[in-house]
Amino acid sequence: MEMxxxxxxxxxxxxxxxxxxxxGAATVFLFLGRSQVAPHYKTAVTISGIVTLIAFYHYWRIxxxxxxxxxxxxxxxxxxxxKFNDAYRYxxxxxxxPLLLIELILVMKLSREETVSKATTLAGAAxxxxxLGYPGEVSAxxxxxxxxxxxxxxxxxxxxxxxxxxLSKAINSQPESVRDxxxxxxxxxxxxxxxxxxxYALYFFPGANVGSAEVAxxxxxxxxxxxxxxxxxxxxxIYVVAVRKTEANA
Amino acid sequence: MEMxxxxxxxxxxxxxxxxxxxxGAATVFLFLGRSQVAPHYKTAVTISGIVTLIAFYHYWRIxxxxxxxxxxxxxxxxxxxxKFNDAYRYxxxxxxxPLLLIELILVMKLSREETVSKATTLAGAAxxxxxLGYPGEVSAxxxxxxxxxxxxxxxxxxxxxxxxxxLSKAINSQPESVRDxxxxxxxxxxxxxxxxxxxYALYFFPGANVGSAEVAxxxxxxxxxxxxxxxxxxxxxIYVVAVRKTEANA
Numbered sequence: 379m380e381m382x383x384x385x386x387x388x389x390x391x392x393x394x395x396x397x398x399x400x401x402g403a404a405t406v407f408l409f410l411g412r413s414q415v416a417p418h419y420k421t422a423v424t425i426s427g428i429v430t431l432i433a434f435y436h437y438w439r440i441x442x443x444x445x446x447x448x449x450x451x452x453x454x455x456x457x458x459x460x461k462f463n464d465a466y467r468y469x470x471x472x473x474x475x476p477l478l479l480i481e482l483i484l485v486m487k488l489s490r491e492e493t494v495s496k497a498t499t500l501a502g503a504a505x506x507x508x509x510l511g512y513p514g515e516v517s518a519x520x521x522x523x524x525x526x527x528x529x530x531x532x533x534x535x536x537x538x539x540x541x542x543x544x545l546s547k548a549i550n551s552q553p554e555s556v557r558d559x560x561x562x563x564x565x566x567x568x569x570x571x572x573x574x575x576x577x578y579a580l581y582f583f584p585g586a587n588v589g590s591a592e593v594a595x596x597x598x599x600x601x602x603x604x605x606x607x608x609x610x611x612x613x614x615x616i617y618v619v620a621v622r623k624t625e626a627n628a
Numbered sequence: 629m630e631m632x633x634x635x636x637x638x639x640x641x642x643x644x645x646x647x648x649x650x651x652g653a654a655t656v657f658l659f660l661g662r663s664q665v666a667p668h669y670k671t672a673v674t675i676s677g678i679v680t681l682i683a684f685y686h687y688w689r690i691x692x693x694x695x696x697x698x699x700x701x702x703x704x705x706x707x708x709x710x711k712f713n714d715a716y717r718y719x720x721x722x723x724x725x726p727l728l729l730i731e732l733i734l735v736m737k738l739s740r741e742e743t744v745s746k747a748t749t750l751a752g753a754a755x756x757x758x759x760l761g762y763p764g765e766v767s768a769x770x771x772x773x774x775x776x777x778x779x780x781x782x783x784x785x786x787x788x789x790x791x792x793x794x795l796s797k798a799i800n801s802q803p804e805s806v807r808d809x810x811x812x813x814x815x816x817x818x819x820x821x822x823x824x825x826x827x828y829a830l831y832f833f834p835g836a837n838v839g840s841a842e843v844a845x846x847x848x849x850x851x852x853x854x855x856x857x858x859x860x861x862x863x864x865x866i867y868v869v870a871v872r873k874t875e876a877n878a
Contacts, residue, residue: 406677
C-alpha cells in the first residue's frame with residue numbers, strides 16, 4: 379500500500395474518534411431509554427445498545443491500532459511496521475450484523491414461532507455472509523478475493539430478498555403509527571449494508587488504483603460512516619418504534 | 629505558531645483538566661437526576677447527560693493531544709512535532725450542538741409535530757453551521773477563512789433568530805413557574821454560542837497577532853469556558869426546568 383499523507387492519517391483518525399463518541403453516546407441513550415418502553419420491547423432496545431457497545435469497543439481498538447501503525451516525527455510521517463488490524467471490523471460484524479437483524483425482528487412483535495424462525499435464518503445467513511467474506515478480504519490473490527466475495531454475496535442477497543419479501547407481510551400487520559418508521563428502518567438496513575460489498579468490490583473494478591493512499595482513506599472513512607448509520611442511527615430508529623408502539627399499547 | 633511558554637502550556641492543560649472534571653460530574657449528576665423527573669422529561673435530561681459525556685470524552689482526547697504536542701525537558705519546553713488536534717473540538721460540536729437545541733425543545737413539551745419539525749430544522753442548521761466552519765478553521769489562507777466563517781454565520785444567525793422569534797410563542801405557553809428559567813436557558817445558549825464566532829473572527833481583526841502564543845492560549849481557555857457554560861451549566865438548567873415542571877405536573 380502507498381504511504382498515506384499526514385492529512386489522510388489525521389482524517390481517518392478523526393473519523394474513528396467520531397465513531398467512538400457516537401457509538402458510546404448511542405449505547406448510553408439506548409440503555410437509559412430502555413426504561414421508557416413496554417416490557418415487550420425492552421429486549422429489542424437492549425440489543426440495539428449492545429450492538430453500539432460492541433462497536434464502541436472495536437472502534438477504540440481500531441483507533442489505537444491506527445495510531446500504532448504510524449509515527450509522527452519532526453521530519454514527517456513514517457510507518458512503524460505494525461500493520462493496521464482490519465480484522466477488528468470482521469470480528470465486530472460477526473457479532474453485530476446478526477444482532478441488527480434480530481433487533482428489527484424483535485421490535486415487530488411477531489408470534490413466538492415466527493420470531494424464532496426468522497431470527498434463526500436471518501442471523502445465521504448474516505453470520506455466514508461475514509465468515510465467507512473474510513478469507514477474501516485478507517487474501518492478496520484477485521481470484522481468491524473474487525471467489526469469496528461471490529460466495530458471501532449469496533447470503534447477502536438472501537437477506538435483502540427476505541427483508542423485502544418475507545417481512546412485507548409482517549410490516550403490513552404493524553400498527554399504522556409505526557409502519558412508515560419500520561419501512562424506513564428496513565430500507566436503512568438495506569441501503570447501509572449495500573455499502574460494504576460495493577467497497578469490497580472496488581478491488582475488481584478495472585483501473586481502480588486499490589493500493590493508493592486515497593482509496594485506503596476513503597475505504598476507512600466510508601466503512602465508518604456506514605457503521606454509524608447501520609448501528610447507531612438504526613438503533614435509535616428501533617428505540618423510536620418501541621416508544622411509539624408503547625404509547626399505542628401495540 | 630509561536631512557541632508557548634511553560635506557564636501557558638500549563639494553564640491550558642489545567643483548563644482542559646477542569647473541563648474533564650466538570651463534564652464528568654455533570655454527566656453523573658444528570659444521569660442520576662433523571663429518575664427524579666416525570667417520564668415526559670426523561671429524554672431531555674438523558675440527552676443533556678449524553679452531551680456532557682461526549683464532551684468529557686473529547687476533553688480527555690484534547691488533554692492527551694495537548695500533552696503529546698509538548699515535551700518538558702531539563703533545559704525547557706520543546707515541541708514534539710506532533711500537532712495538537714483541533715479537530716476534536718469540531719467533531720464534538722458536530723454531535724453536541726444539534727443535541728443542545730434538541731434538549732431545549734424537548735423540555736418545552738410541545739406537540740409531537742412541532743417537536744419533530746423544530747428539532748429537525750434547528751439541529752440541521754446547527755450541523756450545517758459546524759460543517760461550514762471547519763474548512764475555514766483548518767485553512768491558512770485568510771480569504772478562505774473569511775469565506776467559510778461568513779457561510780457558517782448564515783445558519784448561526786438563523787438559529788439565533790429562531791430561538792428569539794419562533795420559540796417566543798412556545799415560551800409564552802410554558803407554565804409560569806418555569807418561564808423565566810426557560811428564557812434564561814435560551815439566553816444562555818445564545819450568549820455562550822456567540823463566543824465561538826467571535827473567537828474565530830479574531831483572525832480578521834486588523835493588528836491581531838493571531839500566531840502569537842498569547843492568542844493561542846486565550847483561544848484554548850476561552851473555548852473551554854464557553855463549552856462548560858453551553859453544555860454543563862446549560863444541562864443543569866434543563867434539569868432544573870424538568871424538575872420544576874414535574875412538581876407542577878405540567
